[in-house]
Amino acid sequence: MNIRLLARQLGRFTLAFSLLPLPGAFCALCFLEWSMLGGFLAAMAIAAAIGLLLAFAGRHARGHIFRGEGVALLGLGWLVATAAAALPYLFAGQLGLVDALFEAASNLTASGFTVLAQGDTLPLSLVFWRAFACWAGGFAAILVFAVVLPHFGAGGRPHFSAGGGSSDPHALGPRLRDTARVLGSIYAGLTFSEIVLLRLAGMPFFDAACHALGTLSTAGIRNATGLVPSYGSLQIELVLVAFMAISGSSFALYRSVLQGHWSAMLKNSEWRLYAAVLAGATLLAAANLLGIQGETPRTPGEAPVAASFGHALRLAAFQVAAVVSGSNFCTGDYDAWPQFSRMLFLVLIIVGPCSCTAGGGFKLFRVILLFKITRRRLELTFRPKTIRAIRIDEEVVDTDTQKNLFGFCILYGIALVSAGILLSACGLPFESATTAAIAALSNAGAGLQLLGPLDTAAFLNAPAKLVLALCMILGRLELYCIFILAVPSFWKRA
Amino acid sequence: MNYRLVSKYLGHFLLATALLMLPSVAWAGYFQEWAALAAFLKSIALTVVFGLVLWFLGRNAPNQMYQREALALVAFGWFAIALVGAMPYMLADVLGPVDAYFESMSGFTTTGSSVLTDIESVHKSILFWRSFTHWLGGMGIIVLFVAVLPYLGVGGKQLFKSESSGPDPRGLSPRIKDTAAILYRLYVALTALQTLLLMLAGMSFYDALCHTFGTLASGGYSTRNLSIAAYDSVAIEVIIIFFMVLAGTNFGLFYAMLKGDYREAFQNTEWRVYMLILIGVTLVITANLLGMQGHIPGVPDPETPHYTPGSALRQASFQVVSLMSTTGFCSDNYELWPHLSRMLLVSVMIVGGCAGSTSGGLKVIRVIMLLKIAGRRMELLFRPKRIRAIQIDGQAVDEEVVRGVCGFFILYGMVLISASLYMSAIGLPFESAFTSVVTTMNGVGPGLQFVGAVENFAFIPDSGKIVLCLCMLLGRLELFTLAVMIIPSFWKHS
Numbered sequence: 001m002n003i004r005l006l007a008r009q010l011g012r013f014t015l016a017f018s019l020l021p022l023p024g025a026f027c028a029l030c031f032l033e034w035s036m037l038g039g040f041l042a043a044m045a046i047a048a049a050i051g052l053l054l055a056f057a058g059r060h061a062r063g064h065i066f067r068g069e070g071v072a073l074l075g076l077g078w079l080v081a082t083a084a085a086a087l088p089y090l091f092a093g094q095l096g097l098v099d100a101l102f103e104a105a106s107n108l109t110a111s112g113f114t115v116l117a118q119g120d121t122l123p124l125s126l127v128f129w130r131a132f133a134c135w136a137g138g139f140a141a142i143l144v145f146a147v148v149l150p151h152f153g154a155g156g157r158p159h160f161s162a163g164g165g166s167s168d169p170h171a172l173g174p175r176l177r178d179t180a181r182v183l184g185s186i187y188a189g190l191t192f193s194e195i196v197l198l199r200l201a202g203m204p205f206f207d208a209a210c211h212a213l214g215t216l217s218t219a220g221i222r223n224a225t226g227l228v229p230s231y232g233s234l235q236i237e238l239v240l241v242a243f244m245a246i247s248g249s250s251f252a253l254y255r256s257v258l259q260g261h262w263s264a265m266l267k268n269s270e271w272r273l274y275a276a277v278l279a280g281a282t283l284l285a286a287a288n289l290l291g292i293q294g295e296t297p298r299t300p301g302e303a304p305v306a307a308s309f310g311h312a313l314r315l316a317a318f319q320v321a322a323v324v325s326g327s328n329f330c331t332g333d334y335d336a337w338p339q340f341s342r343m344l345f346l347v348l349i350i351v352g353p354c355s356c357t358a359g360g361g362f363k364l365f366r367v368i369l370l371f372k373i374t375r376r377r378l379e380l381t382f383r384p385k386t387i388r389a390i391r392i393d394e395e396v397v398d399t400d401t402q403k404n405l406f407g408f409c410i411l412y413g414i415a416l417v418s419a420g421i422l423l424s425a426c427g428l429p430f431e432s433a434t435t436a437a438i439a440a441l442s443n444a445g446a447g448l449q450l451l452g453p454l455d456t457a458a459f460l461n462a463p464a465k466l467v468l469a470l471c472m473i474l475g476r477l478e479l480y481c482i483f484i485l486a487v488p489s490f491w492k493r494a
Numbered sequence: 495m496n497y498r499l500v501s502k503y504l505g506h507f508l509l510a511t512a513l514l515m516l517p518s519v520a521w522a523g524y525f526q527e528w529a530a531l532a533a534f535l536k537s538i539a540l541t542v543v544f545g546l547v548l549w550f551l552g553r554n555a556p557n558q559m560y561q562r563e564a565l566a567l568v569a570f571g572w573f574a575i576a577l578v579g580a581m582p583y584m585l586a587d588v589l590g591p592v593d594a595y596f597e598s599m600s601g602f603t604t605t606g607s608s609v610l611t612d613i614e615s616v617h618k619s620i621l622f623w624r625s626f627t628h629w630l631g632g633m634g635i636i637v638l639f640v641a642v643l644p645y646l647g648v649g650g651k652q653l654f655k656s657e658s659s660g661p662d663p664r665g666l667s668p669r670i671k672d673t674a675a676i677l678y679r680l681y682v683a684l685t686a687l688q689t690l691l692l693m694l695a696g697m698s699f700y701d702a703l704c705h706t707f708g709t710l711a712s713g714g715y716s717t718r719n720l721s722i723a724a725y726d727s728v729a730i731e732v733i734i735i736f737f738m739v740l741a742g743t744n745f746g747l748f749y750a751m752l753k754g755d756y757r758e759a760f761q762n763t764e765w766r767v768y769m770l771i772l773i774g775v776t777l778v779i780t781a782n783l784l785g786m787q788g789h790i791p792g793v794p795d796p797e798t799p800h801y802t803p804g805s806a807l808r809q810a811s812f813q814v815v816s817l818m819s820t821t822g823f824c825s826d827n828y829e830l831w832p833h834l835s836r837m838l839l840v841s842v843m844i845v846g847g848c849a850g851s852t853s854g855g856l857k858v859i860r861v862i863m864l865l866k867i868a869g870r871r872m873e874l875l876f877r878p879k880r881i882r883a884i885q886i887d888g889q890a891v892d893e894e895v896v897r898g899v900c901g902f903f904i905l906y907g908m909v910l911i912s913a914s915l916y917m918s919a920i921g922l923p924f925e926s927a928f929t930s931v932v933t934t935m936n937g938v939g940p941g942l943q944f945v946g947a948v949e950n951f952a953f954i955p956d957s958g959k960i961v962l963c964l965c966m967l968l969g970r971l972e973l974f975t976l977a978v979m980i981i982p983s984f985w986k987h988s
Contacts, residue, residue: 068876294920298944298953343918377901382562406900407871410864424837426788431924484872
C-alpha cells in the first residue's frame with residue numbers, strides 16, 4: 001500500500017469535497033441565518049485545512065494508483081466525507097458528535113435515517129443542507145456503482161460501461177468524467193422537472209426543492225410528523241410516486257433512451273422485472289390493506305386499514321414505490337399495517353431497485369442472476385454434464401461476475417448477522433435490530449417496530465447509532481470496499 | 495423418470511417401515527394402552543397394504559437407477575414415511591390429519607417442532623413412537639450423507655470426508671455399505687450408552703430411551719410438557735449436553751477416535767470451530783444473563799429472572815448446545831432472556847452443527863468455507879493476479895465444491911425469505927414468522943415469540959403447517975434434493 005500517495009489523493013479529494021457545503025451557505029445567506037452561515041463557512045474551512053494537511057503529508061508521493069490504493073481511496077474517502085459532512089450539524093449546535101456523524105452518514109448514503117426529531121424547528125439552511133447532502137451522495141452512489149466499482153472488479157455491473165473491469169490505472173479518470181457528465185445532466189434534469197411539477201401541484205418552493213432532492217437520491221426527507229406533507233393533494237402524491245419510480249430505474253437506461261434507443265427499456269429484463277415488482281407488490285399490499293390477511297388464534301385479525309379499493313391502491317402504490325426505491329417517504333405508517341405488508345416491504349427493501357441508481361439493497365440485476373444461477377445449480381444435480389453459460393439479455397455473464405455475486409451475498413450475510421448481534425447487544429429487541437440492520441444495509445432508512453417509518457433514530461444509544469452508520473456506508477459501497485479496510489494484509493506493502 | 499422403479503423401491507421401503515412400528519406395539523401392550531395398540535396395528539396393516547400396492551405397481555420396472563430416480567426416491571421416501579408415521583397419531587385420535595403429518599414430519603426430519611399442547615396426556619406408547627421417529631430419522635440422515643449427498647455436488651463430497659478422493663485419512667471404508675454399517679453400530683452403541691447414563695442419573699428406562707432418541711438424532715421431542723426443565727437435575731442436563739455435543743459432531747471423527755487417532759479428531763478445523771462457537775456463545779450469554787446488556791432509554795427489556803453465575807452458566811450452556819446442535823430441548827424459557835441472548839440463539843440455530851452429523855443448519859464447515867470464499871474475493875481486489883485454492887485442513891477445496899456451497903447459501907436465503915413471507919401472509923408477526931421458518935429449516939424445534947421455548951405450533955393454520963413441513967424436509971435433504979423437483983425438466987423422459 002502506497003500510503004503517501006493515498007494521503008495525497010485523499011487530501012485532494014477532501015479539498016474538493018470542502019466545497020460541497022457552498023449551497024448550504026448560500027441558502028443561509030438567502031434566509032439571513034447568520035450563525036448558520038458561519039457554521040457552513042467554518043465547516044468548509046476545516047475540511048479544506050484537513051485536505052491541505054493530507055495533501056502536504058503526501059507531497060513526495062510517487063507511483064501510480066493501483067487497485068489497492070483505489071479501493072482504499074474510495075472507502076477512506078467516503079469515511080472522510082462523512083466526517084466533513086457532519087461538521088455543519090455540529091456547528092449548528094443542534095446535534096452531538098455521534099448524532100452529527102450518524103446524520104451525515106445517513107445523508108451521504110442517501111439512506112433516510114434521521115436523528116432530527118423535529119425537522120421543522122431546524123434552521124432552513126440546515127434542512128436544505130440535509131437534502132442537498134442526500135442529493136450529492138445519491139449521485140456519487142450512482143457513479144460509484146456505474147463506473148468505480150466495476151473498474152475495481154468489486155461488484156457493480158461490469159458491462160455497463162464499455163470495456164468492463166480493467167486494471168489500467170489511467171482509464172478510470174476519463175471514463176468517470178464522461179459518465180458523470182452524461183448521468184449528471186440526466187440526474188439534474190430530472191430533479192429540476194420534479195421541482196417544477198411539485199410546485200405546479202401546489203407545494204411551496206422550498207419544500208418542493210427539498211423533496212425533489214430527497215426523491216432523486218432515494219433518501220426521502222422527513223418533517224416533524226414523519227409523513228409526506230401532501231396537503232391532501234393527490235397530484236403531489238402522484239408526482240412523488242412517479243419520480244420515486246423513475247429514480248429506482250437504471251440511469252444507464254435513460255442514457256440509451258436519450259440517445260434514441262426507445263426500446264432499450266422494454267427489452268431490458270431488469271427494468272421489466274422492476275415494473276412487474278412495482279405493480280405486483282402494489283396489488284398485493286392493496287389487497288392486504290383491504291383486509292385480505294390470514295389470522296390465527298394467537299394473532300387475531302385487525303380492522304382493514306383502507307376502506308375502499310381506491311384508497312388502498314393509493315396508499316399501497318405510494319409506499320411500494322417508496323420502499324422499493326429506498327426513499328423514506330410515507331403517506332401512512334406501514335409499521336402498523338397487516339403482517340404481510342410489513343414482511344413484503346422488508347423483502348422489497350432487501351431486493352432494492354434497478355442497478356445504476358441511488359437505491360440500495362441487492363438490486364434487481366443481482367436478483368435475476370441469483371435465480372438463474374440457482375436454477376443452473378439445480379439442473380446440475382440431475383444432469384451433471386450439461387454446461388451452458390448463464391445469459392442475461394443475451395449477454396453471457398462471466399464466472400468472475402458470478403463469483404463476485406457469491407462474495408456479495410456472503411458479505412451481506414456476515415454484515416447482517418454481525419449488525420443484528422451488535423444492535424441487540426446495544427439493547428434493541430430482535431425485530432427492531434434485524435430490520436434496522438437490513439434497512440441500513442439497503443440504505444432504505446426505516447425498518448419495523450421501534451425503527452419504523454415514522455420513528456427517528458434519536459432514541460438510540462451512541463454505539464447503536466455508530467453500528468447503523470457503519471452499515472449504511474457498508475451497503476452504499478456494495479460491502480467490499482469497507483470490509484476490505486479491515487483485512488490486515490490489505491495494508492501491507494506489496 | 496422411471497416412475498415404476500421408484501414405486502417399487504418405495505414399496506420395499508414401506509414394508510420395512512411397517513416392521514419399525516413393532517416396538518411401539520410392544521410398549522402399548524406394556525402400558526396396557528389398548529386404543530394405541532389398535533392404532534398401531536391398523537397403521538401397520540395400512541402401511542403393508544400401501545407397500546404392497548406400490549411394489550405391485552413397479553414389479554416390472556426396468557432395473558436401471560439414474561440420478562433422477564435416486565433423487566426422487568429420497569424425497570418421496572421421506573414424504574411417504576412421514577405419511578405412514580402420521581397414522582398412529584390419527585388413528586389413536588390424538589391429532590387431526592395435518593397436525594399428525596406435521597408431528598410425524600417433524601419427528602422424522604429430527605426437527606422437534608410439536609403441535610401437542612399437553613404432551614403428558616398422550617398415550618405413552620404414542621410418545622415412544624414420536625421419539626422413535628427421531629431416532630429412525632437420524633438413521634436416515636446417516637444413509638443420506640454416506641450414500642446420497644456425495645453425488646449431488648452440494649458440497650456433499652467435502653461434507654463427509656470418507657468419500658473424498660485420494661488416500662483416506664480415517665481409514666473408513668469407502669464402500670457405502672460398510673461405511674453405513676460402521677456408523678450404524680456407533681449410533682446404536684451411543685444410544686445404549688446414553689440410555690444407561692440417564693437411567694443412572696435417575697430417569698426411568700422409558701424416559702431415558704425417549705430422551706436418548708431425541709438427543710442423538712438432534713431431534714428434541716420430550717415426554718414431558720416442560721421438556722428437560724421438568725427434571726431440574728444437573729446430572730441429567732450434563733449428560734444430555736454431552737451427547738448433544740456429540741450429535742452435532744461429524745460421525746467420521748468418532749470412528750477416528752475409536753481407532754485411537756485423537757490428533758486427527760482434535761485437529762479437525764470444523765470440530766474446533768464448532769467447539770469454539772459453543773463455548774464462546776455460552777460465555778457471552780452467561781454474561782448477558784448476569785446483566786451485561788446495553789440499554790436504550792425507553793426500550794423495555796424482557797423481564798429476565800434473576801440468575802446466579804452458576805445457574806446462568808448452566809442454563810446458557812444447555813440452551814446454546816441444544817439450539818446449535820439443532821436438538822431443541824429446553825431447560826429454561828429463553829423467551830425471557832435479554833435481547834442479545836435471543837439474537838445469538840437464533841444465530842447459532844442458523845449455523846448448526848458439523849457436517850456428517852444428525853444436526854441441521856448451514857453446518858459449520860459451510861460457514862467456514864463461506865468466510866474463506868469472502869476473504870478470497872476481497873483479496874482478489876488488491877491482488878488480482880494471485881490465484882490460490884481455498885484450503886481446509888491443509889487440503890485444497892475443489893472449485894466445484896466452492897460453487898456448490900455458494901449455491902446452497904443462496905438457495906437457503908431464497909427459501910428463508912419466501913417461506914417467511916408466506917408465514918406472515920397467514921397472520922404471523924415478523925418475529926414468529928421468521929423464526930418459525932428458521933427453526934424448521936434448520937431442524938431445531940422451538941423459535942421465538944409465539945413459537946418460542948414453551949410454546950408449540952398448534953395455533954398455526956393448516957396451510958402454514960404444510961409450508962413448515964416443506965421447510966423441514968428441504969432443510970433435512972440439504973435443500974437441493976427436494977428443490978430439484980420444481981425444475982420442469984427433472985420430470986421429463988431422458
